[in-house]
Amino acid sequence: MIVPKYWAEGRVQQGIGRKQVAVRRYGWSDESPLNAQVNADARAHEALARILSGEKLRRRERKVPYNGADGLPIREEILSTHGETVITRNSYGAHCLNTPNVLFADVDLPEPKFRMARFTLFLVAVLASLAFQFVRNFNAGYQYQSERIQNLIELLVGVLIVYVVLLAIVERAVNKRFHARVADRENAALARIRHFSTRNPSWGLRVYRTPAGFRVLASHAIFAPDQPEVAQCFKAMGVDPIYARMCLNQHCFRARLSAKPWRMGSASKQRRPYGVWPVKTEMLPARAAWAADYERAAAGFAACRYLETMGNTAVPPDVHAVVELHDSRSRATSELPLA
Numbered sequence: 594m595i596v597p598k599y600w601a602e603g604r605v606q607q608g609i610g611r612k613q614v615a616v617r618r619y620g621w622s623d624e625s626p627l628n629a630q631v632n633a634d635a636r637a638h639e640a641l642a643r644i645l646s647g648e649k650l651r652r653r654e655r656k657v658p659y660n661g662a663d664g665l666p667i668r669e670e671i672l673s674t675h676g677e678t679v680i681t682r683n684s685y686g687a688h689c690l691n692t693p694n695v696l697f698a699d700v701d702l703p704e705p706k707f708r709m710a711r712f713t714l715f716l717v718a719v720l721a722s723l724a725f726q727f728v729r730n731f732n733a734g735y736q737y738q739s740e741r742i743q744n745l746i747e748l749l750v751g752v753l754i755v756y757v758v759l760l761a762i763v764e765r766a767v768n769k770r771f772h773a774r775v776a777d778r779e780n781a782a783l784a785r786i787r788h789f790s791t792r793n794p795s796w797g798l799r800v801y802r803t804p805a806g807f808r809v810l811a812s813h814a815i816f817a818p819d820q821p822e823v824a825q826c827f828k829a830m831g832v833d834p835i836y837a838r839m840c841l842n843q844h845c846f847r848a849r850l851s852a853k854p855w856r857m858g859s860a861s862k863q864r865r866p867y868g869v870w871p872v873k874t875e876m877l878p879a880r881a882a883w884a885a886d887y888e889r890a891a892a893g894f895a896a897c898r899y900l901e902t903m904g905n906t907a908v909p910p911d912v913h914a915v916v917e918l919h920d921s922r923s924r925a926t927s928e929l930p931l932a
Contacts, residue, residue, distance in 0.1 A: 595666065
């Protein structure tokens with residue numbers, strides 16, 4: 594099971610002496626809400642029995658979507674299904690393709706991390722506001738001006754401003770050097786992918802450019818996420834270990850099909866999301882408006898861009914269907930900006 598249609602929460606408790614042990618667990622089902630509740634109650638009773646036997650378990654299960662959901666199904670709104678492939682909306686609004694047997698691998702490039710000048714600028718603004726407010730209140734309260742205190746405060750603010758300016762210069766220099774090395778990092782990542790293709794000539798690899806690096810789709814065959822070949826592929830290409838673990842735990846591969854809101858710039862005026870799916874009935878209209886805002890902004894962006902196919906060009910029918918779906922929904926062959 595990749596993405597269940599129905600969710601429920603089961604709660605069970607038992608008294609131990611003067612204490613009550615209450616345990617809550619989520620349940621899921623593709624058939625009905627009732628089956629989801631039955632699953633939730635069964636999981637809650639099982640967890641309670643394990644806790645009473647002395648095992649240390651969390652009494653209340655966290656309500657999380659995809660990231661961090663160790664071993665639980667993906668908890669996201671289902672937008673459409675295409676055979677075994679499911680398209681969902683993730684926690685920030687983007688569409689995601691979830692497939693049990695078509696291998697996707699994301700190879701991300703490192704991003705610049707030097708952002709202290711922006712934080713310091715905010716800190717200076719706060720301190721300056723507090724300092725001048727203090728001086729104004731001091732003068733108003735005692736009807737005289739303390740030049741010593743005022744000069745000290747002005748000196749402090751001046752030093753901080755100079756510090757921000759110098760730090761901004763350093764940030765610009767560091768990031769300029771970083772971006773000068775981006776081409777080398779891209780070439781290194783592509784070289785790893787090409788090296789894997791050379792050593793595995795029976796594999797077909799469709800390579801895409803993403804805002805953060807590259808996406809690779811194995812087009813020659815289907816794979817189960819727990820196959821040794823998958824782990825070897827991920828390791829050789831330098832795939833994010835968290836993504837690799839998610840594939841194992843949730844028994845599927847995953848690819849984002851639409852833009853990330855914070856990469857859309859002024860096009861995105863998206864409000865905050867409305868909780869982990871499923872949301873309460875009274876929140877559905879607000880969530881629908883939030884999703885509509887996202888869709889309007891994301892229409893002008895692509896999630897990735899097709900570059901080339903390495904190795905085997907034969908594509909089985911079941912893989913071909915996922916390739917077509919992915920390329921169409923991600924706008925991989927368009928000229929739209931990536932986000």
